[in-house]
Amino acid sequence: MQGKILEQLYENYAKELTIYAYSLTKQMSEAESLVSDAFFQLSCQENPPPAIKFWLFRVVKNHFIDQQRKKRRWRWVPFSSQQSDEKPNPSEQLLQKESQQQLHQAIAQLKAPYQEVLILFYFIDWPVQVIAEYLNYSNGQVRTILYRGRKKLKEVLSDEK
Template identity: 30%
Template sequence: MKKQRKDDLETVYLAYAKPLYFYLLKLTGSDSIAEELVQETFYRATLSLDLYDGRQVKSWLYKVARNTYMDEWRKRKRWKWVPLYDYLSNSEEYVSPYGVPEEDLLNQEKSGEIQDISLLLPENYRTILYLREYEEFSYEEIAETLEITLDQVKVTIHRARQRFKQLADRLGKDFDRSGKDGME
């Protein structure tokens, strides 16, 4: 591998490995699977780097990550086992040395509730809300990443937010319109 290409790949990895991990963690609900999928994403990105046409790296990598997730999901579905949520990862205790511990606990609880509700959404709704609310993608970046039109992005975000609110209402939870209150 040429030195320039290796340096470029390393720069991209350092910039996007952590955000991709959190994206895949939200999709899978499992730390270990998210880690594996990040590695697979960069492996696939490395293999297809020559085919990459120079669009925005961020959108391209998220597209590769989503495709990697979908492949893994299909493979696990074939074996009738899909880890929708890793309850053990939420059993860890988080105590902040700053602020009021009760507030931290309430924020964690709200974040967990948001994640629980998000896991009830169809994959396309989870993905589009994650990209918009967590990663703060523009509508144009979402359209490019998911390979859909700008109008489809707007409609899908609207429907995903409505569905999220319906589920939250049904479960007796109260979040603002975007669901960002407790999102990390």
């Protein structure tokens, strides 16, 4: 794939992909690594995939799933929780606000389909049709998952108070 096209695609989709990857990994360095891997894999393609945006999101998700499987397979001695020496970047500073942290923690308590659809809809601003196309669901299924996810999120947030 040509460098200019790849650069334009990176400018268009990197921010959304990073937000999505961060929602999966909860660590900015891992999220950036997933996004980098996705664009590297795109650069290795001779013919660009038909829906590049969805393809990139699918690659990020699949790489994350692969990493989780490897972590489950290879359990090492657990490390004590250590603070990272990395300087907080703007997205981490944004998440440090108390209300947003509470919201992210509540979303993390939900089951996978609710988490993913809520994040894609509210944080990445995808319309229902795009989410349905990406997840291979009907529009009605996505709306139902959104409704139920909001309902469960409301329950989680009211339980915390």
